[in-house]
Amino acid sequence: MLEYTDKIREIAARLLKEGTVEMVIGFRKGTVPMMNEPCFVTDAGDVDRLIWDGNCGVNLANYLMDRKEKIGIVAKGCDARNIVTHIVENKIDRDQLFIIGVPCTGMIDRRKVAAAVDGEILEVSEDGHNVSVRGQGFEKVLNRQEVLQQNCSLCIHRNPVISDELVAEEVPEQQGVDRYADVRRIEAMDPEEKWNFFDDLLSECIRCYACRNACPLCYCPTCFVDESRPQWVGKSQDPIDVRTFHFLRAYHCAGRCTDCGACERACPVGINMRVFTKKLEKDCLEKFGWEAGLTTDARPPLDTFRPDDPDDFIK
Amino acid sequence: MKVILIEKAQWEAGVEKARDSYRLFGPVSQGPFHQFRPLAAGQLPDLDYSNTRMSAKELVYPQSEKMFDYTLDKSQPDHHLLKEPQKDYSPRAVLGIRPCDADAFGLVQRNFDTPDYKDPYWIRAREAITLVGYACSAPCSTCFCTSAGSGPFSESGLDVLLVADGDNFLARVITERGEKFMAAAGWDAAAGDDADARIEALRAEAESRIASHIETDNLRSQDTLSLHGAAFWEEVSFACINCGTCTYLCPTCWCFDIQDENRGKQGMRIRNWDSCMFPLFTLHGSGHNPRGKKVQRVRQRFMHKLKYYVDKYEDGIQCVGCGRCVQHCPVNIDIRRVCELMNSYGPSQDACAVAS
Ligand code: SF4
Numbered sequence: 001m002l003e004y005t006d007k008i009r010e011i012a013a014r015l016l017k018e019g020t021v022e023m024v025i026g027f028r029k030g031t032v033p034m035m036n037e038p039c040f041v042t043d044a045g046d047v048d049r050l051i052w053d054g055n056c057g058v059n060l061a062n063y064l065m066d067r068k069e070k071i072g073i074v075a076k077g078c079d080a081r082n083i084v085t086h087i088v089e090n091k092i093d094r095d096q097l098f099i100i101g102v103p104c105t106g107m108i109d110r111r112k113v114a115a116a117v118d119g120e121i122l123e124v125s126e127d128g129h130n131v132s133v134r135g136q137g138f139e140k141v142l143n144r145q146e147v148l149q150q151n152c153s154l155c156i157h158r159n160p161v162i163s164d165e166l167v168a169e170e171v172p173e174q175q176g177v178d179r180y181a182d183v184r185r186i187e188a189m190d191p192e193e194k195w196n197f198f199d200d201l202l203s204e205c206i207r208c209y210a211c212r213n214a215c216p217l218c219y220c221p222t223c224f225v226d227e228s229r230p231q232w233v234g235k236s237q238d239p240i241d242v243r244t245f246h247f248l249r250a251y252h253c254a255g256r257c258t259d260c261g262a263c264e265r266a267c268p269v270g271i272n273m274r275v276f277t278k279k280l281e282k283d284c285l286e287k288f289g290w291e292a293g294l295t296t297d298a299r300p301p302l303d304t305f306r307p308d309d310p311d312d313f314i315k
Numbered sequence: 316m317k318v319i320l321i322e323k324a325q326w327e328a329g330v331e332k333a334r335d336s337y338r339l340f341g342p343v344s345q346g347p348f349h350q351f352r353p354l355a356a357g358q359l360p361d362l363d364y365s366n367t368r369m370s371a372k373e374l375v376y377p378q379s380e381k382m383f384d385y386t387l388d389k390s391q392p393d394h395h396l397l398k399e400p401q402k403d404y405s406p407r408a409v410l411g412i413r414p415c416d417a418d419a420f421g422l423v424q425r426n427f428d429t430p431d432y433k434d435p436y437w438i439r440a441r442e443a444i445t446l447v448g449y450a451c452s453a454p455c456s457t458c459f460c461t462s463a464g465s466g467p468f469s470e471s472g473l474d475v476l477l478v479a480d481g482d483n484f485l486a487r488v489i490t491e492r493g494e495k496f497m498a499a500a501g502w503d504a505a506a507g508d509d510a511d512a513r514i515e516a517l518r519a520e521a522e523s524r525i526a527s528h529i530e531t532d533n534l535r536s537q538d539t540l541s542l543h544g545a546a547f548w549e550e551v552s553f554a555c556i557n558c559g560t561c562t563y564l565c566p567t568c569w570c571f572d573i574q575d576e577n578r579g580k581q582g583m584r585i586r587n588w589d590s591c592m593f594p595l596f597t598l599h600g601s602g603h604n605p606r607g608k609k610v611q612r613v614r615q616r617f618m619h620k621l622k623y624y625v626d627k628y629e630d631g632i633q634c635v636g637c638g639r640c641v642q643h644c645p646v647n648i649d650i651r652r653v654c655e656l657m658n659s660y661g662p663s664q665d666a667c668a669v670a671s
């Protein structure tokens with residue numbers, strides 16, 4: 001990852017010095033293990049703050065919203081797809097951006113790493129194959145592939161689909177990945193099992209909305225859960241309202257979600273709400289042959305009408 | 316203060332005995348983390364934990380709490396009248412609460428129990444609860460309690476402090492409520508004369524293990540308006556996604572929102588936790604929002620905890636250093652770092668703050 005960091009700094013310094021962009025959005029090293037903080041740099045002298053490693057799972061496309069500057073943005077595969085989605089949805093202009101593309105080898109799941117050791121983790125380092133963990137009185141080396149975020153281990157678009165400059169050669173895309181085994185497992189449940197599964201899945205939810213807010217797709221000026229005239233959803237911990245929030249949020253992401261995993265990663269109580277968006281992603285793929293954020297030339301299936309739509313009800 | 320010796324072998328029997336007089340709550344493993352839950356008959360608190368994911372504040376101040384019931388049905392004689400629902404304020408005890416969480420009740424009390432305003436819900440629930448604390452012998456790397464006015468053996472807010480010592484617990488009985496609890500559990504073996512010295516030694520050892528510290532000495536003397544106008548807020552707030560994680564997990568955050576919810580003609584008034592990080596928090600009926608921008612909301616959280624509170628109560632910061640927000644903020648906004656910026660702020664450094 002060191003080469004990536006050096007290259008990101010070099011490009012950022014050049015862009016800022018030449019005035020190509022006014023700010024570069026990237027990551028700086030976090031204050032706790034396996035957490036980096038999104039940051040911006042406006043002065044070429046400060047680019048040493050920028051870093052890259054397997055803890056850059058926050059989706060930086062989220063930070064482009066409503067910005068007026070010329071921006072250089074560090075983007076891994078999924079970030080680039082969400083940038084495409086922003087461009088398609090007119091949230092940002094392509095010309096406003098200089099995309100520093102990062103061919104990605106997957107982001108580390110800090111919960112998996114924590115579960116693999118006994119005791120508090122004090123330091124984590126990585127090379128291409130291993131993640132080394134050190135804590136009070138223990139050291140352990142883990143296989144990097146085995147502690148990736150689930151969405152990363154299933155990712156088939158690791159190389160940015162859109163970029164102005166890559167920080168390294170493209171990485172090989174993963175082949176023969178079964179992306180939807182978990183969704184099929186839920187689809188196969190009978191209604192009661194499904195009900196119990198969702199009930200259990202959401203039982204710890206505290207409605208902090210970190211999942212919604214970490215997502216670049218959620219940019220409505222007032223979210224439906226916050227709307228008060230009329231008020232669509234109750235605000236208490238009533239399970240009906242908690243479910244309403246989750247199901248509707250997922251539907252708002254249909255055909256737009258890139259399975260970047262930023263939502264799941266943000267949750268303070270470890271809920272895998274990605275199963276909802278993945279089901280919709282699977283449906284979009286199977287019914288419309290659609291994957292979000294691969295091209296700026298087409299609009300997502302749920303916001304277009306095609307005269308040759310196979311369904312009768314829409315004609 | 317009296318110190319009682321509880322052999323760990325007697326722990327279970329005592330807990331079961333206390334159950335006759337108290338509803339019991341304690342840390343329970345929820346897989347990757349612990350949460351406070353009611354302890355079912357035969358269930359012991361799981362004391363092998365560092366800190367629960369949610370703080371203990373919800374035991375007194377639940378995330379959603381019904382305040383009133385009412386009916387809109389005009390055929391009913393009591394229609395459109397708010398009626399207090401039945402609530403169970405019978406004695407309850409929390410076993411194994413960490414000292415920082417117990418300490419936090421004292422901070423939150425400043426909001427709910429003042430000379431002018433008495434919040435009946437919080438006060439009644441607080442009065443009903445006995446806190447049996449469990450001293451931290453192995454604090455986390457993100458704990459900075461000792462520089463936030465608390466500590467791994469802090470007794471403030473607690474009725475009993477349990478200290479693990481080999482095969483025993485040394486139980487320091489702090490209040491009358493604590494005495495009652497110990498009697499109900501049937502623990503009455505006085506610890507030896509050296510018990511206090513032993514606890515002091517363990518305390519010193521635990522405190523020396525706290526690796527994280529903050530400086531708060533200048534906060535009081537900082538000029539409020541210049542701190543408010545400091546250039547560093549843009550940079551501090553950049554990554555924030557304005558979620559509820561930091562405020563909901565925090566044992567000292569107290570803000571709430573009141574909602575009426577109707578179903579058909581029946582309704583209830585509920586109060587729910589709210590968060591200064593949410594755009595709706597300060598939205599006026601007119602549509603104007605005095606804190607319409609993220610930077611204003613982030614600044615509010617830190618200014619409240621580390622400046623307004625400090626000035627208003629003259630008794631330290633509104634934070635006990637539990638480290639939850641540090642560990643679980645999804646974008647790594649670290650209150651220790653922000654506190655450092657605020658504490659060391661001087662208008663002369665403004666230029667550096669902009670550049671850095
Ligand atoms: S819903 Fe989750 S996985 Fe999908 S784009 Fe949003 S943050 Fe990423």
Ligand code: SF4
Binds near residue numbers: 208267268271273
């Ligand atoms: S981040 Fe987790 S706890 Fe917060 S609203 Fe989403 S699912 Fe619920």
Ligand code: SF4
Binds near residue numbers: 555556561592645
């Ligand atoms: S500081 Fe972190 S936890 Fe708090 S609102 Fe911002 S992103 Fe959420």
Ligand code: SF4
Binds near residue numbers: 561567568635637650
């Ligand atoms: S501000 Fe953070 S560290 Fe302080 S008490 Fe609240 S959650 Fe704990």
